[in-house]
Amino acid sequence: MAKDIMQKIMVSKESDFSEWFTQLMQKAELADIRYNIKGFPVYLPWAVKSIKKITNMWETELENTGHEPLLMPVLIPESNFTREAEHIDGFTPEVFWVTGAGDKTFDEKLALRPTSETALYDMYGKWINSYNDLPFKRYQTCSVYRYETKMTRPFLRTRELYWSEAHNVFATREDSLNQVKQDMEITHKLLYKKLSLPHIFFERPQWDKFAGAESTFAADVLLPSGKVLQLPSTHLIGKKFSEAFNVKFKDKDESEKLGWITCYGPCHSRNYGALITFHGDDTGLKLPWDIAPLQIIIIPIYFKNKFDIVDSRVELIKNQLEKLNYSVKIDDRKEFSPGYKYNHWELKGVPIRIEVGPRDVENNQIIIFRRDISEKNTVSMNDLIPHINSIKETFTQNMISQADEVFDKTVIDVQNKNDIKKNIDDGKMIRTSFCSIDMDGAECAGVIEKETKAEVRGVWFNKNEEVFCNCIVCGKPAKHVVYIAKSH
């Protein structure tokens, strides 16, 4: 039996999540945290390949829904940044500033963008003149920089974020609200159907919205740690920025009006982090079919003097699968034993492994292992293609079902304030009735936060859930059903 192997994850995810995550980073070769600036990890090829796939999915969806790509400069003059008062209040504590070049100090310091509203909308003001220009939909994929003060962790909380941000202008509030809904549809289609991440789209309470927005809607995923992680968010920006940046258009009736703005920011590196955190296990990564850098790994089992028959068989299999556009690789390294390779590729989260040895060649069969349920089967060569096809069809759906099961178990209805802390400490997300998510509810939310360290995440958008008790904190009649959880 295996002795302690350095390449293996040596703790269980359940008992020590933090250490598990750290070891996964290193052993699956996802990120190297040794770069010597706090909060700036190096992302390694295996992770980057998946992040690129994720990025492509989002870019494709954005372009299919009428967004055009552009690239904005990374620097924003301080004078742009300060034009919208709420925005600067919200972001200033975490802005990196460029104050000079060489030995020259700039007259006006430049912000390393923490998000691009104040760069884009300055240009939008110049570009948009007429209702004929609307809707105006643009996006860019780039890095943004935020000086996080909490503990940083690769993918999940870093000071550099790799994301796409879409910024749109509409003639009416209704149009902009429809855009927010479309952003949610895109999120569901990709986050749930492709990344296998169940989530809830919340309308955030007023005290927790994006700085300068009218309303914020954000997808929360409940991670196995019992804490939620905010994934893509979309904002009904309203007209404040239009006013600050002069984003006006002449309407049909010849009057000048302010544009209604929305923005949407899926963070690809963070989505990847949520994915590996949610689905990884003590063996390593588990990657959905469309995210895996490699879908099928073939391991030839060599025996003395029997290299040739095994080699020609695995080549044949590879060619057949590649014709069907599967991404396939043969691990024919001679210096490692089969067992080593099994563990290696399971750690990397490759969905399917095919094993072929001399015995299999003789019997015209292969061994197929699937990572989603860790099951190994012997399959006749004649059934190879149909068998692989059927795994492909069910693989991601299987991961979704596994995730749904976890998710359903973690949401619990609570009516009594005393039950909040116990359930939060137990890693649950709480569903309850609450007085208000406008500013007048902030006090009750503060009480919850103080007593349990959990936050009121918001109201399930568009679900119109019926309240089932008075406000759990103040006992006044409740206006909303809200969800409460600790956050990452």
Place this chain on the structure above:
RNA sequence: GGGGCUAUAGUGUAGCUUGGUCCAUCAUGUGUGGUUUGGGACCAUACGACCCCGGUUCAAAUCCGGGUAGCCCCA
């Protein structure tokens, strides 16, 4: 924002309490040669480290101060 802990080859570690025995232990890794291969193979041999700056001392991996980075806890 406040507090605590840690830093030794690519990785994980021993040594630190009580400075000298340390041109630094063990494993893994990497290179070379050979034997192997159905769930982390084996033999031989080579390579590779005391986080940075300063201080105390005859002498510092070890003690002290500062920096940087990582981890943990609390707000």
